[in-house]
Amino acid sequence: MAKNRRKQIVVDLKLQLSLVSSFLSIFLVASGICYVALTVLFQWVERIGLASGLSEGDSFFSSLDRLEGRTAAVYGLLVLLCSIFVVYRGLILTRSVAGPIYAVNQRIKRICAGETAGPLRFRKSDYFFDLQNNFNELMRHYRNEAESRTTPALALRGEADAVDKDLVGVAAIAGRVGTVSPERR
Numbered sequence: 001m002a003k004n005r006r007k008q009i010v011v012d013l014k015l016q017l018s019l020v021s022s023f024l025s026i027f028l029v030a031s032g033i034c035y036v037a038l039t040v041l042f043q044w045v046e047r048i049g050l051a052s053g054l055s056e057g058d059s060f061f062s063s064l065d066r067l068e069g070r071t072a073a074v075y076g077l078l079v080l081l082c083s084i085f086v087v088y089r090g091l092i093l094t095r096s097v098a099g100p101i102y103a104v105n106q107r108i109k110r111i112c113a114g115e116t117a118g119p120l121r122f123r124k125s126d127y128f129f130d131l132q133n134n135f136n137e138l139m140r141h142y143r144n145e146a147e148s149r150t151t152p153a154l155a156l157r158g159e160a161d162a163v164d165k166d167l168v169g170v171a172a173i174a175g176r177v178g179t180v181s182p183e184r185r
Contacts, residue, residue, distance in 0.1 A: 009091045012098035019097075020090035027086045031079045038075065042068045092125075100128040104135060111139075 100122050119136045
């Protein structure tokens with residue numbers, strides 16, 4: 001039994017990983033820039049302390065070092081948690097893009113294999129509802145077109161079958177009339 005792919009987060013691994021890795025890369029670059037800005041800020045505060053006449057052994061600088069270490073730890077934890085969130089939300093978002101493409105692709109494969117199916121339906125959270133509507137309209141058009149071509153063909157086939165029966169009957173009669181039985185010779 002096939003899995004219900006509509007519940008799966010990953011529908012098209014290659015596409016989704018490509019997009020999610022782009023999202024994550026942008027987030028990590030922005031986070032790195034923010035971390036560098038924080039480091040520069042701490043260095044600036046240290047320079048201000050030195051310029052104000054504090055000695056390097058002053059408790060201000062040891063407090064500043066502890067604060068910088070804690071800030072880095074908290075910042076690192078936040079980046080990790082936010083990275084997980086970015087990946088999860090990215091997968092959900094990309095599923096809304098990849099899902100409809102996957103659904104149309106699978107439907108085309110089934111149609112090519114000779115299967116018939118009802119209208120194509122996307123999830124409410126999916127994108128490309130115009131694609132769904134246009135695909136369904138295309139299928140209705142071709143179904144109607146096929147029916148309009150098939151109906152006259154079926155009618156002609158029925159007439160041809162009737163003519164065949166008549167010809168068989170005529171041939172049978174002609175065969176009886178045109179042949180002479182061996183006893184009459």
